[in-house]
Amino acid sequence: MILAKQSPLTRKLSAFVALSEAELAVLERLHQRRRIFAAGRDLVHQGQSDQAAYILSSGWVCSYKVQADGTRQVVDFQVPGDFLGLRSVLLRTSDHSFEPIVTIEAAEVLKSDLLVAFAQTPRLATAILWAASRDEAMVVEHLVGIGRRDADARMAHFLLEIGSRLALVAMGNKEGYACPLTQYHLADALGLSAIHVNRILRQLREAGLMTFRKGHVTFDDYEGLVKLAEFDPAYLDQTGPLLK
Amino acid sequence: MILAKQSPLTRKLSAFVALSEAELAVLERLHQRRRIFAAGRDLVHQGQSDQAAYILSSGWVCSYKVQADGTRQVVDFQVPGDFLGLRSVLLRTSDHSFEPIVTIEAAEVLKSDLLVAFAQTPRLATAILWAASRDEAMVVEHLVGIGRRDADARMAHFLLEIGSRLALVAMGNKEGYACPLTQYHLADALGLSAIHVNRILRQLREAGLMTFRKGHVTFDDYEGLVKLAEFDPAYLDQTGPLLK
Structure with missing residues (x-):
């Protein structure tokens, strides 16, 4: 309850x-x-x-x-x-x-x-x-990620991180989550152009990994996305089985 | 005392x-x-x-x-x-x-x-x-600086920030400070090559702004360096007159 x-x-x-x-x-x-x-x-x-x-x-x-x-x-x-x-x-x-x-x-x-x-x-x-x-650990992770990850891995990492954070407050899981961000927000956050964001989201969808549509992020292949992003959530310190 | x-x-x-x-x-x-x-x-x-x-x-x-x-x-x-x-x-x-x-x-x-x-x-x-x-504010400042500042402004900002931090513990002032970092540390921290670091330090010295030699950073023109770096130390929250 x-x-x-x-x-x-x-x-x-x-x-x-x-x-x-x-x-x-x-x-x-x-x-x-x-x-x-x-x-x-x-x-x-x-x-x-x-x-x-x-x-x-x-x-x-x-x-x-x-x-x-x-x-x-x-x-x-x-x-x-x-x-x-x-x-x-x-x-x-x-x-x-x-x-x-x-x-x-x-x-x-x-x-x-x-x-x-x-x-x-x-x-x-x-x-x-x-x-x-934990907030600081996220900023450090972003700092390190900015120069090192390809645009598609950066996008995947970002959306997986948000998913884990939402799972902690019971607003997301390995299926996905409601997300009010626009492609402009994603572009600003990831240092990409809006056109680039659009292309990457299409590639991720066509690869069967995830879909971002109508204010909802759907993880079509959660493990595949984790692999692409090399997403290791240890820095979020959510050691319990939160995403399930 | x-x-x-x-x-x-x-x-x-x-x-x-x-x-x-x-x-x-x-x-x-x-x-x-x-x-x-x-x-x-x-x-x-x-x-x-x-x-x-x-x-x-x-x-x-x-x-x-x-x-x-x-x-x-x-x-x-x-x-x-x-x-x-x-x-x-x-x-x-x-x-x-x-x-x-x-x-x-x-x-x-x-x-x-x-x-x-x-x-x-x-x-x-x-x-x-x-x-x-305050540590988190510094990481955020670095995150923002990485993509935005030219290499010389990045170097100046970095060395000014360290100077302000040292001033807080009475180990530096507007004249400069003892600094055990090598040019390789600077290169790693600023995302530059060692050769590039060497060239920038020479330029800053020849411009009469600062000298980094024999384990010591000397601010030859503190205000000029602040101007080059657009260094606003508010994020360090050292509102007292620390650097004097």
């Missing part, structure tokens, strides 16, 4: 540590200030100070940096259960912007809320540090 | 939060198991499980990933005051390796030590989360 109070973040952190009733209650209180945000309007601007962090409970968000020449570089996407701007709330000045891709629900978390929660339960502090470490 | 017990990590975290006597004592206890490690022998191997984290108190370390094809990709360098493998100790499997560049001194920290320390002082947990967030 899924309890109503089991937010995606709770599910995610539970993959790292078995939270007690008291810890669950503290985590739940962090979700108090829930708000709805419309697609396309930044939650947090790059360079903004004294902003809050947010816990995303539904919808997808794009985080990006604006370059000196005005172009946008996608850093990552956030899915339910992810923090938005956790590092920014601690680093004072946000080093990137967050834009909801669809209408989202997110709970505002102030630095003081975090301090209070950590004082109440140090295990929760460790769990949140785990989540931050 | 600098107290003997002011380790580089203590100095670094003090830039984020004014630590009380009690918090300093807890932080000091994390430094108990100090060990010396020789250059060139990995502290932590990629894929290793149940490893400890380390607090680096002297010397420099290179963190890298080994690719499926056997090549090495440098992720970052660690300087005194940095954690080695903080995210790995939480993520169970290390996603990268650590190799001392010179003889180093580092204190071993187990996951259980962290939990005990966090239970004693939640403000310390927040400070360590701050340090982890």
